[in-house]
Amino acid sequence: MSAALRCVLPAACGVLVACSSPSAAPPSPTLHTLRLPMEDVILPDLPGRAKVASACAVCHTPRYVLEQPPLPRKTWEAEVDKMRKTYGAPVPDEDVPAIVEYLVSVRGG
Amino acid sequence: MRPRTDRRDFLRLLAAGTVAGCSRDRTGSPPAPSTEPYQGKLADMVLHTERPPNLETPERFLAHDLTPNDAMFVRWHLSLLPTSIDSTTYRLRVGGHVARPLELSLDELRARFPVTTLVAVNQCAGNTRSLFSPRVPGVQWGRGAVGNARWTGVRLRDVLAAAGPRDGAVEVTFGGMDRAPLETVPRFEKSLALDVATGEGPLLAWAMNDAPLPMLNGYPLRLVVPGWYSTYWVKALEAVTVLDHAFDGYWMNKAYRIPATPDASEVPGELQKETVPVRRMNVRSLFVHPRVGEKLAAGAMTELEGVAWDSGSGIARVEVSTDGGSSWQDARLERDLGPFSWRRWRAVWMPKDRGPATVVARATSVLGDRQESKPRWNRSGYMKNDPERVDVEIA
Numbered sequence: 305m306s307a308a309l310r311c312v313l314p315a316a317c318g319v320l321v322a323c324s325s326p327s328a329a330p331p332s333p334t335l336h337t338l339r340l341p342m343e344d345v346i347l348p349d350l351p352g353r354a355k356v357a358s359a360c361a362v363c364h365t366p367r368y369v370l371e372q373p374p375l376p377r378k379t380w381e382a383e384v385d386k387m388r389k390t391y392g393a394p395v396p397d398e399d400v401p402a403i404v405e406y407l408v409s410v411r412g413g
Numbered sequence: 414m415r416p417r418t419d420r421r422d423f424l425r426l427l428a429a430g431t432v433a434g435c436s437r438d439r440t441g442s443p444p445a446p447s448t449e450p451y452q453g454k455l456a457d458m459v460l461h462t463e464r465p466p467n468l469e470t471p472e473r474f475l476a477h478d479l480t481p482n483d484a485m486f487v488r489w490h491l492s493l494l495p496t497s498i499d500s501t502t503y504r505l506r507v508g509g510h511v512a513r514p515l516e517l518s519l520d521e522l523r524a525r526f527p528v529t530t531l532v533a534v535n536q537c538a539g540n541t542r543s544l545f546s547p548r549v550p551g552v553q554w555g556r557g558a559v560g561n562a563r564w565t566g567v568r569l570r571d572v573l574a575a576a577g578p579r580d581g582a583v584e585v586t587f588g589g590m591d592r593a594p595l596e597t598v599p600r601f602e603k604s605l606a607l608d609v610a611t612g613e614g615p616l617l618a619w620a621m622n623d624a625p626l627p628m629l630n631g632y633p634l635r636l637v638v639p640g641w642y643s644t645y646w647v648k649a650l651e652a653v654t655v656l657d658h659a660f661d662g663y664w665m666n667k668a669y670r671i672p673a674t675p676d677a678s679e680v681p682g683e684l685q686k687e688t689v690p691v692r693r694m695n696v697r698s699l700f701v702h703p704r705v706g707e708k709l710a711a712g713a714m715t716e717l718e719g720v721a722w723d724s725g726s727g728i729a730r731v732e733v734s735t736d737g738g739s740s741w742q743d744a745r746l747e748r749d750l751g752p753f754s755w756r757r758w759r760a761v762w763m764p765k766d767r768g769p770a771t772v773v774a775r776a777t778s779v780l781g782d783r784q785e786s787k788p789r790w791n792r793s794g795y796m797k798n799d800p801e802r803v804d805v806e807i808a
């Protein structure tokens with residue numbers, strides 16, 4: 305694969321809306337806006353990375369993975385379970401083992 | 414009003430695979446954080462996550478009575494936070510089990526109700542989560558998921574009285590404008606019992622340290638619940654809803670729970686079955702000086718310095734130890750900014766013997782609660798407050 309593809313996107317899609325409207329009128333003084341920096345996260349290149357990036361990054365930066373301390377496998381299993389059952393993360397059953405394996409390989413303990 | 418965000422654009426971007434590609438880095442360590450500062454925030458805020466943004470206050474601000482707005486920590490749960498709000502069209506909806514539902518503009522809030530100001534500590538329940546052992550999942554906050562600020566707004570109870578809770582009202586919920594990209598993720602909503610909501614403390618605040626709330630801290634309006642963890646301080650508040658039944662929302666009944674034990678502790682591997690929502694803060698002190706590993710000169714005066722606070726009774730006493738907790742002396746308490754504020758403290762120390770030393774601080778509240786040296790642990794990493802021990806080197 306190419307050497308330096310990174311996970312880059314604006315940190316909130318409001319930024320996209322703003323950027324795609326160059327002809328918009330000058331902002332009103334009563335309008336308060338927030339522009340967020342670009343997200344730039346590198347996930348380690350280990351098996352399962354693409355599944356993690358697509359399943360988890362819908363809702364949050366993949367940096368949440370790198371933010372974690374080393375955690376036991378059963379904690380990671382519980383996290384994946386919570387994301388699927390409580391938050392509705394779009395992860396098919398057959399992808400769960402690969403995702404857990406990736407999380408354990410990156411932040412297992 | 415709704416935050417101006419577009420879920421479809423976001424999902425299209427994902428579908429295009431923009432976030433799926435990554436480099437060949439095998440170290441697994443986070444890359445250097447972006448150097449582009451967050452809007453209205455210092456460049457050296459500690460970046461935990463960018464989406465949603467979670468930024469920690471640099472430790473040096475524990476030396477200030479008030480945390481400047483550009484240093485106040487940032488904590489969001491859902492990644493579609495409001496990015497565009499017109500202060501003239503914003504309305505707070507107050508409704509539910511009330512006689513007179515209201516839609517209030519910022520100007521109406523200011524004009525109809527007495528404006529009040531207080532200083533209060535804003536602390537995340539998970540402040541210092543990274544110091545728990547064994548480690549627990551979550552945002553790995555150091556000591557900077559806390560700040561102290563002057564909040565200005567109107568009393569929640571005055572606004573509720575104007576709406577007129579009907580007989581049978583028991584609870585009040587508070588909803589923020591933030592949303593998740595997936596509809597299946599529960600919206601951020603917290604609740605307070607009616608007697609708490611109609612107490613003297615809670616404010617609907619539009620100003621922090623006499624300036625409008627930064628967008629990242631909840632512009633245009635946030636709930637301030639003095640003495641309670643900031644999970645209740647709902648940002649970008651859009652709806653206040655009175656209920657005639659118990660609230661069963663996710664952010665009260667599943668998230669932000671602590672073991673139902675007297676000190677919110679449990680034992681790893683033997684988790685408590687019964688849990689309750691985290692609510693009021695416990696008594697706590699933090700060092701700003703010395704720092705861990707700092708070299709201090711033998712025979713020279715140095716200052717031990719920090720802050721202490723509790724849930725609103727006030728700080729009665731802070732004791733410091735320079736021998737690892739064997740003997741204690743009282744620190745001097747600095748300016749009192751009110752019972753919900755933190756209070757700075759300092760003590761003078763002249764270390765004599767060269768070698769390693771451990772300084773410790775423990776606070777006692779006016780209610781008589783004292784920080785205990787027994788480490789507290791729970792699965793979510795909340796309410797840590799055992800006395801800080803700072804190892805230094807005397808040279």
